[in-house]
Amino acid sequence: MELKIGNIPATKLAQKYGTPLYVYDEANMTNIMKDYRDNLKSNKYETLVLFASKAFACMEMYKLINKNGLGSDVVSGGELYAALKCGIDPKNIYFHGNNKTEDEINLGILSGVNFVADSLDEAMMLDRISTKLEKDINVLFRLNVGVEAHTHKFIVTAHVDSKFGMLIDSNDLKESINIVNNSKYLHLAGFHSHIGSQIFEVDGFYAAIDKLVSYLKNFDKKLTLNIGGGFGVHYTDEDHPIAPKEIAKMISKYVDSSLEKNNVEISKLVIEPGRSIVAESGYTLYTIGNIKQTPHKKYYFIDGGMADNIRPALYQAKYDAVVANRIDDEKTEDICLAGKCCESGDIIIENIKMAKAKRGDIVCVFTTGAYGYSMSSHYNKALTPAVVFVNGDKARTVIKRETYEDLYRNDVSEDYERI
Numbered sequence: 001m002e003l004k005i006g007n008i009p010a011t012k013l014a015q016k017y018g019t020p021l022y023v024y025d026e027a028n029m030t031n032i033m034k035d036y037r038d039n040l041k042s043n044k045y046e047t048l049v050l051f052a053s054k055a056f057a058c059m060e061m062y063k064l065i066n067k068n069g070l071g072s073d074v075v076s077g078g079e080l081y082a083a084l085k086c087g088i089d090p091k092n093i094y095f096h097g098n099n100k101t102e103d104e105i106n107l108g109i110l111s112g113v114n115f116v117a118d119s120l121d122e123a124m125m126l127d128r129i130s131t132k133l134e135k136d137i138n139v140l141f142r143l144n145v146g147v148e149a150h151t152h153k154f155i156v157t158a159h160v161d162s163k164f165g166m167l168i169d170s171n172d173l174k175e176s177i178n179i180v181n182n183s184k185y186l187h188l189a190g191f192h193s194h195i196g197s198q199i200f201e202v203d204g205f206y207a208a209i210d211k212l213v214s215y216l217k218n219f220d221k222k223l224t225l226n227i228g229g230g231f232g233v234h235y236t237d238e239d240h241p242i243a244p245k246e247i248a249k250m251i252s253k254y255v256d257s258s259l260e261k262n263n264v265e266i267s268k269l270v271i272e273p274g275r276s277i278v279a280e281s282g283y284t285l286y287t288i289g290n291i292k293q294t295p296h297k298k299y300y301f302i303d304g305g306m307a308d309n310i311r312p313a314l315y316q317a318k319y320d321a322v323v324a325n326r327i328d329d330e331k332t333e334d335i336c337l338a339g340k341c342c343e344s345g346d347i348i349i350e351n352i353k354m355a356k357a358k359r360g361d362i363v364c365v366f367t368t369g370a371y372g373y374s375m376s377s378h379y380n381k382a383l384t385p386a387v388v389f390v391n392g393d394k395a396r397t398v399i400k401r402e403t404y405e406d407l408y409r410n411d412v413s414e415d416y417e418r419i
């Protein structure tokens with residue numbers, strides 16, 4: 001038996017495109033997007049699924065989400081640029097971020113996207129810039145609803161001193177809303193919360209929905225309720241995620257009941273899954289180089305590491321992996337799967353049972369589709385790997401492997417000038 005991605009043996013992909021290699025199963029991503037889109041439904045309000053594009057931002061991904069009827073959440077000018085370039089309707093783009101720059105705000109306003117404002121300072125800035133440009137903007141506010149979702153502490157966002165959002169009972173929020181109400185160009189469109197990431201229980205979302213909905217009682221106008229993302233995925237067998245289809249159904253049903261209970265109406269419900277659309281559709285293939293036995297450990301060294309996947313070092317994230325060309329062999333070895341960067345923390349999996357392998361064997365790490373490529377770096381001047389999409393028995397490159405020239409293309413040797 002062979003490990004296949006789509007219908008293609010992983011070893012064949014490694015051979016054709018080289019390693020390290022990010023591989024995405026396009027059919028799987030498409031199914032998940034459809035599952036979210038078709039099951040977040042109500043006859044009382046519109047619904048919209050946004051891909052939280054920071055999880056995996058590249059041109060082909062923006063095109064794919066557009067093709068499948070999703071919008072995009074963006075958190076920077078760089079993401080916004082690509083979302084617009086790939087034809088996503090600005091009405092379906094939501095611009096997040098706690099410190100958008102003047103340039104980013106200009107670009108966002110001129111292109112007509114929705115803003116999710118994070119602070120009083122930002123509300124003032126949006127007022128000033130929209131007045132200068134004489135352009136209307138829809139503004140949502142990110143609220144800190146104080147719900148701490150059960151997840152790893154580094155990725156929890158909603159404590160009172162969080163850098164994100166404003167507290168519901170804060171003066172900053174009241175003043176921000178006043179600014180919008182008194183502005184010619186700003187229009188209050190709704191409220192947003194995002195309670196964390198890699199969440200497996202729906203209770204946190206339900207609590208956030210109740211807080212937001214009861215807050216909406218303060219407004220006469222029907223507004224947008226955007227409850228963010230954070231739906232968990234399977235990295236290892238310790239993770240038990242709820243299927244996207246079920247999540248979407250549970251959320252729309254709960255929102256319906258919360259609206260009824262509070263006697264509130266909304267115009268639109270928005271969710272923003274990032275990780276859960278791409279994580280499990282992504283695989284990283286590596287080639288094993290040196291193998292080393294120390295007194296208490298056996299290392300398989302791979303030709304990538306923290307430069308293409310920082311999550312283990314950053315969050316102690318756990319992964320599962322196999323030797324792709326030996327998946328029928330018994331897993332007899334206790335292995336530390338380590339990268340090639342000059343950091344002792346450059347370890348992808350601290351301790352995993354793997355088949356006995358040799359130099360040149362191919363390792364496949366699972367569930368690397370979210371926050372892998374998008375958080376990659378050039379540390380040690382690592383070349384960013386190629387990204388390949390697979391659909392059935394076909395494959396195509398969507399991001400080329402970097403070359404050494406690419407690495408230094410912005411380096412210059414200018415003469416000093418007096419400034």
Ligand SMILES: *Cc1c(COP(=O)(O)O)cnc(C)c1O
Nearest residue numbers: 052194197229230272273274275
């Ligand atoms: C990161 C983020 C998301 C997506 O989170 P996932 O865990 O990838 O689903 C959604 N909304 C906002 C505002 C975010 O910052």
